[in-house]
Amino acid sequence: MALLSIFILGPILLVFVGAFKGDTGWGFENFHRYWAVPSMRKGLWNALKAGAITTFFTTLIGLPTAYIMTRYRFPGHRLFQVLLTLPLIMPPFIGAFSMVVMLGRNGMVTNLLRDLLGFGLAEGFVRPSLMSVVFVQTTHLWPLIYLNTSASLSKIDPSLEEGARNLGASGLQLFSRITFPLALPGYVAGAFLTFVWSLSDIGSPIMLSFGNYAPSQAFWELVRVEGVVEYASVICVILTLISIASLILVNRFVGMKEYATVRVGASSSMIVKRAGRRLSAGFCALLLAVIAVSTLPHVGTFIIAFAKLPRYGSWVLRGLNMEGWAKVLGRGDTQHLVINSLLYSSMAAAVDVVLGALIGYILVRKRFAGKSALDIISVMPLAVPGVVIALGYLFLFSPRLPGTTFRLSSFWFILVIAYSMRRLPYSVRSSHAVLQQVHVSLEEAAQNLGATRLRTLLKITFPLMSAGLIAGGTMSFITAFTEVSTSLMVQPLHGPFGVHARPITLGIYSEIQRGAGGYAPAGALGVIQIMTAAVCFYLANKVVGEGGELSVGVG
Numbered sequence: 001m002a003l004l005s006i007f008i009l010g011p012i013l014l015v016f017v018g019a020f021k022g023d024t025g026w027g028f029e030n031f032h033r034y035w036a037v038p039s040m041r042k043g044l045w046n047a048l049k050a051g052a053i054t055t056f057f058t059t060l061i062g063l064p065t066a067y068i069m070t071r072y073r074f075p076g077h078r079l080f081q082v083l084l085t086l087p088l089i090m091p092p093f094i095g096a097f098s099m100v101v102m103l104g105r106n107g108m109v110t111n112l113l114r115d116l117l118g119f120g121l122a123e124g125f126v127r128p129s130l131m132s133v134v135f136v137q138t139t140h141l142w143p144l145i146y147l148n149t150s151a152s153l154s155k156i157d158p159s160l161e162e163g164a165r166n167l168g169a170s171g172l173q174l175f176s177r178i179t180f181p182l183a184l185p186g187y188v189a190g191a192f193l194t195f196v197w198s199l200s201d202i203g204s205p206i207m208l209s210f211g212n213y214a215p216s217q218a219f220w221e222l223v224r225v226e227g228v229v230e231y232a233s234v235i236c237v238i239l240t241l242i243s244i245a246s247l248i249l250v251n252r253f254v255g256m257k258e259y260a261t262v263r264v265g266a267s268s269s270m271i272v273k274r275a276g277r278r279l280s281a282g283f284c285a286l287l288l289a290v291i292a293v294s295t296l297p298h299v300g301t302f303i304i305a306f307a308k309l310p311r312y313g314s315w316v317l318r319g320l321n322m323e324g325w326a327k328v329l330g331r332g333d334t335q336h337l338v339i340n341s342l343l344y345s346s347m348a349a350a351v352d353v354v355l356g357a358l359i360g361y362i363l364v365r366k367r368f369a370g371k372s373a374l375d376i377i378s379v380m381p382l383a384v385p386g387v388v389i390a391l392g393y394l395f396l397f398s399p400r401l402p403g404t405t406f407r408l409s410s411f412w413f414i415l416v417i418a419y420s421m422r423r424l425p426y427s428v429r430s431s432h433a434v435l436q437q438v439h440v441s442l443e444e445a446a447q448n449l450g451a452t453r454l455r456t457l458l459k460i461t462f463p464l465m466s467a468g469l470i471a472g473g474t475m476s477f478i479t480a481f482t483e484v485s486t487s488l489m490v491q492p493l494h495g496p497f498g499v500h501a502r503p504i505t506l507g508i509y510s511e512i513q514r515g516a517g518g519y520a521p522a523g524a525l526g527v528i529q530i531m532t533a534a535v536c537f538y539l540a541n542k543v544v545g546e547g548g549e550l551s552v553g554v555g
Contacts, residue, residue, distance in 0.1 A: 003355075004377045007421045011392020012240065012384055018233035030230040039212055040231065044238060046130050047199055047214040050137065054198040055191050057138040061290060062145025062190065066183075067175070068287070069146075070153040072273050074280035080287055082538045087294040088143045088475075089533030090301075091482045092203025093509050094526040098300030099126050099136050100207065101309070108303070109296070111315040128209040136204045139294045141197055145190040147475075151434060151467060152186025153179070185433045192250050193429065196243045196382045202485055214239065219387045219485075236388040240380065247379055251372075298530055304523030324520025328528075334521070336500035337507040338528055341481050344412070344503055348419035349477035355420075356427020356472050357465065361457070363428075364435040365443075378428045381421055386485025393418050393490055412492045412501045419480040426479070427472030434468030435461070474540045478533045484509060504529060 022029030034040050065084065069077070090098075102109050105124035126132045156179065180187070205213035211220075218232040275283060303309070305325070308318035328334050359378050363371065381389060397408035408414060438461065446456045462469070484505045492501040508525045511518035 004374070004421075007417060008377055008380055008424075010396050011389050012236075012380065014392045014395045015233050015236050015384070015388050018230060019237040022230070030234050033228075034231050034234040037231075040214075040217065040235075043212045043214040043217045044235070046133075046212050047239070048242070050130060050134050050201075050213070051195045051199040053134050054137045054141060055195045057134070058142040058145045058194050059187075059191065061138070061142040063149060063187065065142075065146045065287065065290065066149035066153060067179075068283055070150050070272075072275045072279070072283065074275040074283055076284060080291075082534060083291050083295075084146060084287070085143055085537045086291075086298060086530070086534060087140050088147075089478050089482060089530060089537075090140060090297045091505055091508055091526055091529050092140075092201070092484050093207055093505075093512060094301055094304075094522055095140060095297040096136050096204045096207035097512060097522075098297040098304065098526075099139075100124075101304060102126075102296050102300045106312055108300075108310060108315045111310070111313060115315065126208065128211075130210070130213075132208055133201075133204050133210055133213065136208065137198050137201060139296070140204075141194045142290075142294070144194045144197070145187065147471065148186040148190030148193070148430075148433065149183055150186070151430070151471060152183035154467070155434065156182045185436050188250050188253065189429045189433045192246060193382065193425070195246060199239055199243065200382070200384065200386070202387060215387075222387055222391060222489075232388060232391075236384050240384050243382070243384075244376055244380070247376060251375065301523050301526040301530065304519050305527045306523075309519070321520055324522075324524040327521045328524045334507055334525075337502060337504040337525065340412070340501060341504040342532075344415050344419055345477045345480040347416045348423060348480045349473045351416075351420040352424050352427040352476040353469055353473040355424060356431045356476075357462065357469055359424075359428050360431025360435055360465070360468070361461065363432055365440065379425045381423070382425045386422060386483070387489050389422060390418065390486045390489030393486075410492055415487070415490055415492060415501075415503065418486045418490055419483060420476070422483065422486055423476040423479050426475040427469070430468040430472035430475070431465055432468075434465050438464045470540050474536055478536060481505075481532060482529055 019030055020026055020028070069080065069084070101107060103125040104110065105122070105127070107124050107126070110124045126135065200215050201213075202215045202219050205211070205216040206219065211217070214235050218235040221228050221232040221235075303317065306320060306322070308321045310316055310318065328337075359374065363375055363378075393414060397414055400407055442464070443456050443460055446460045447453065451459065482505060483503075487503045487506040488509055491506065504525055508522045508529075511522035511525070
């Protein structure tokens, strides 16, 4: 609790101080000034609408996908396990930028449809609008619902569904009355993460030039010379309170029922079916359609990295372009980007796995006075925009070291701390959701047979939590590897291998900001991120997904 208080509550508390401390003292002066600005009110309302609409659309995609992938086997199943997770690993800035390249006013797909079919939108399919932000967020975030729900579905006792079938239940009735209620903890965890992620998204509205969006407004108020920093603090306080209220509602809703089953180790072969030819063709067509739309940013990133972009009004590429790779691999200031990010993200993921397992176990198995506070604090980093958490870390570590001119904020390990605390909720929620389905009687039986509490944890509890731990660790690594806001604000000067301390995402953002000359290098760095994340997800499925079960999830 003390560790979380220092590295999570500490930075956020500094933001609260900035929000409630005005020119005339403590109070709501900054809130009154903020609420008096129409664009700020509109930005907050847009963020709330985007969160709700994005959660709805991600559910429409993620829930059926999770059921198909956990209940059926068909040709290409293992390949789909990897492909379906790719949307989550797109770097926020270049992902949204790639959507503009593909579906914007002069996008390749937009121009292709205009030439081949004779129609097209004057401003493109992706434009500076709320629904475009929702579209980009949906294509990026729906795997959160899919992964979380899949983790819960894979842990359901097969005998419960088999018993329902023997009593005449089937199809939608079986799913709505037996399967989905038992998988509810995972789905709710995914829906909550989707909502708060959308609520604090900065990259999509910035790259789509959609200004009336609360998190991006907070970012611009921080970086603009004429910006009002107090407005940024007020925005983040409001978003944090909304997220905490949502978390309380989720916990109350899930806590009303019992989801644990005794036969956690039962074979999944009892409920997994091998789809016939027609059903397999239908599943593949549906999943390919979802993947085709969701991976448009990936396709755009590869095009930016390897090809010369079409001229205005055309969709035809102008040939191969390797200048971006030459700049990335040939410049000294970019060669360390990948190594730095791999090191930072690996260390952050290791910290998250250890802390996530301990916190998840405490939340599910222990009762104490500060339990609700621990739960809220451990999930709070996802409720606050990353730029404000980063700003809080700058305030927290900005004092000079005694007797020197150095500041702690200038050293690379601050990024490791920021990454780990920022992504800790993934490991906590995944461990929490999986452990809810591990019945306590399994641990009690081991202790009755003479096992100590520590041996029970190591031999019984943690192995049954392995799916959640690897899921949370994988998510922590990938999201840290593609993190932009923290990397953008916390820019260390002293790296682990010399003066080069920048992470890869900061390099991507810097290249995009350079204009057309930096698009190719940014695309090359984005390709490196995509391939790294794909390998990580594949290995995670290989290690945990025995028997074809998808185990990489966040719930």
